[in-house]
Amino acid sequence: MEFATPRRRRAAEPIVPMINVVFLLLIFFLMSAQIAPPAPFDVILPESGAGDRAAPADTLYMDEGGRLAFNAARGEAVLGALAARATPDAPLQIRADAGLEARALARLLPELAARGVERVEIVTGAK
Secondary structure: OOOOOOOOOOOOOOOHHHHHHHHHHHHHHHHHOOOOOOOOOOOOOOEEOOOOOOOOOEEEEEOOOOOEEEOOEEOOHHHHHHHOOOOOOOOEEEEEOOOOOHHHHHHHHHHHHHOOOOOEEEOOEEO
C-alpha cells in the first residue's frame, strides 16, 4: 500500500470562452436572418392621417406603373392566384405605390370582386 499524496489532476479546460463564442454566433445569425420575405419591388406608400395599422393578411403589391405581384405570381397570373388563395375570407391588403394613378387602382377593384375577393384594405404610411 502506498500512502503518498495523491496525484494532482490536470485542471479542466475553461468552458466560459466557448459559451461566449456560441452566444455571439447565435446573436450574429439572429441579426442577419431574414424574418419576412422582401417585397417584389420598391413601393412608396401614400401617407394617411389615421394611426391604425391594418391586420396581417394576404398582400397584393402594385408599383407606380401598375405592375401586380402576389406571392410568387406576377402580372396577369396574379388574378388567378388571388382566386385560388388559401383564405378567401381574409382581407386582401393592397400596397400600392403613392405615384400610382387612382384610376388604375379603381379598375382593379371590380376584377378583384369578380375573383371572389370580398374585403380589401389599402395600406398607407403614417405621417
